[in-house]
Amino acid sequence: MKRLLLIFFLLLNLQADEKYTLGEGLQVGSLPFYLGGYISADYKKTEHETSYRLDDIALLAYGSYEKFSYLAELEFKEFYTYIDTGEETNIEKNRHLYTERVYADYTHDENFMFRFGKYSSNVGFWNLLPINVLRETTSSPVSVSILFPKFTTGMDASYTSFSDGELKINTTLQHNEGIDDGYNNYVVDKHYGFGISYEKDAYVFKFNSGYFHTKNFTDHDLFYALASVKYETDSVQILTEIGSQKDKDKFTTKYAGYVQGLYRFNEHHIGVLRAESYEHTIINQDDNMMIIGYTYRPLYPVAIKTEYQFHEVDDNNQLIFSFSVLF
Amino acid sequence: MLRVYISLLLLLSTTHIFSAEYVVIANKNMKDLSQMQIKAIFLKKLTIIDDTKMVPVSLGARDSLRENFEKNILKMNFQRLKSYWSKQHYLGHRPPLSMKSEESVKAFVKKVDGAIGYIEKSAIDNDIKILYEWKD
Numbered sequence: 001m002k003r004l005l006l007i008f009f010l011l012l013n014l015q016a017d018e019k020y021t022l023g024e025g026l027q028v029g030s031l032p033f034y035l036g037g038y039i040s041a042d043y044k045k046t047e048h049e050t051s052y053r054l055d056d057i058a059l060l061a062y063g064s065y066e067k068f069s070y071l072a073e074l075e076f077k078e079f080y081t082y083i084d085t086g087e088e089t090n091i092e093k094n095r096h097l098y099t100e101r102v103y104a105d106y107t108h109d110e111n112f113m114f115r116f117g118k119y120s121s122n123v124g125f126w127n128l129l130p131i132n133v134l135r136e137t138t139s140s141p142v143s144v145s146i147l148f149p150k151f152t153t154g155m156d157a158s159y160t161s162f163s164d165g166e167l168k169i170n171t172t173l174q175h176n177e178g179i180d181d182g183y184n185n186y187v188v189d190k191h192y193g194f195g196i197s198y199e200k201d202a203y204v205f206k207f208n209s210g211y212f213h214t215k216n217f218t219d220h221d222l223f224y225a226l227a228s229v230k231y232e233t234d235s236v237q238i239l240t241e242i243g244s245q246k247d248k249d250k251f252t253t254k255y256a257g258y259v260q261g262l263y264r265f266n267e268h269h270i271g272v273l274r275a276e277s278y279e280h281t282i283i284n285q286d287d288n289m290m291i292i293g294y295t296y297r298p299l300y301p302v303a304i305k306t307e308y309q310f311h312e313v314d315d316n317n318q319l320i321f322s323f324s325v326l327f
Numbered sequence: 328m329l330r331v332y333i334s335l336l337l338l339l340s341t342t343h344i345f346s347a348e349y350v351v352i353a354n355k356n357m358k359d360l361s362q363m364q365i366k367a368i369f370l371k372k373l374t375i376i377d378d379t380k381m382v383p384v385s386l387g388a389r390d391s392l393r394e395n396f397e398k399n400i401l402k403m404n405f406q407r408l409k410s411y412w413s414k415q416h417y418l419g420h421r422p423p424l425s426m427k428s429e430e431s432v433k434a435f436v437k438k439v440d441g442a443i444g445y446i447e448k449s450a451i452d453n454d455i456k457i458l459y460e461w462k463d
Contacts, residue, residue, distance in 0.1 A: 023413040024422065036416055062419035067375060071419035110376045134414055162363045162373060201402075234404040267406040300409040326413055 023301025023326045025060065032063035040132040042322035047315055054080040056132065056324075058100065067107045073100040077183055099180040101151070115156040118179040122156055122170050122195055123148050123208040124228045124241045133303050133324035136262050136272045137293045143256035146280055147243045148224045149186040149212055152193075153178040165200030172210065186214040204230040208243075222247055237262045254279040270295040272307070288312040301326040348448040349395065351459040352436050357443065360458050366401055368443055370411070371420045379441040383423040384432050386445075392429070396445045399461050 020026045025036030040056040058075035074097055081092040103117030120128055126144045129135065144150070154174030161167045172193035181187045193210030206228040214220050226243030242257030256278035263271045272293040279286035293307030303324045311317050351365055358377065360368075367373035369383045386393040388405075397403055403411065412422045426432045432444035437454050451457060 023409075024416050034419075034421070038417075060417070060419075064419075066380065069419060107375050109378070110373055129414055129417065131417065134417060160372070162361065162367045164363065166363070166367065166372070234407050264406070267409075300406070301413050326416065 032065045036060040038326045040324040046318040049085045052082045070104045072102045075100040118153040121152045133326045138320045138322040141258040168197045170195045347463045352455045353443040382442045384444040385423045
């Protein structure tokens, strides 16, 4: 941690003349090298326990040169956690520095792009912007963490065309062990995926399907499909994703999905309502829930959020507060 | 009654005369682009055309022409763009360069292959290519 901070502050001294804007990182010297990062802390209260976490401390580095660009993200997850169950308290510290993403892009021409390395799987909308400060609820929908691998280590090839709308087709290929798979939701050594999206005016439609091999539960071949729709204007966003997962014989997740609406009252105040439902066969669990939330952004890259989750299973009702900053 | 009609006609023609016209401009070597492609270039979704790197240039953050361009071409308001560029920062992309004046935009576009900007139509000359025009 000390070494990471030292490198960060050394690089800050090489800052370019460009004016720094919070949430947009800064350039190091005049190099194709930008630095940024984010932090996130939260408080959660359920019927059984109260917890405080310093969850994410992450550093981003990226840049581009001609047709090439790169990005690296190193992160401490659940850096400090304090849990009080009423009967006992527990403090957990995780000092492992994870390689969250590390990849290089090659833009061949106006249509084709190739990505190599470890990246957020290009599935749906939510999974591409998974960090606290960029979303409007502290929690993420369950569907994002049970249907497909959040991260892929391999290659992604995409074709994009801009005519009346934006059409994008991508294929994902992983046929190797993942990089730093410690907290990926699935430890995978194979992932083949396909996605297609179309954006026109305020609407984006997206469909993903794929196969992956995981050793999480048992040695498993799993197939997934996810359909996503987003409608967005300056004041309103409606987002829905619904999918399913199966192995060769049966559904492992019959369905998992959510519908989320958010309203921007003005540039600082945002209200959110999300309905979720899932039926997970492997762990024999299903739930329906409603999440109501409010976000205050004094500046866009700073988010102070609260949400309350109403679960069909009353024991799971919870209150969450969080503070996060992108820098 | 006739006087009312004449006044109305005069008012309408005055409004027409004073409605400002704007243009998206590029280096002479740029090929023709659709509005959708222009939007994609300014959002850094389209970064290379015909082996040339695209270099979109904007005006200052609260410049009225910039707000007009963002509303009419990008179809996004200031706050939504702030949100967009914060998300792009997480994905490793930068917002367009900002220039202090329309004159700077014009000079930059003339010099740099792949450069693309926007100015008032009254400021154009023969050394730049007009890609798109819009009115207030």
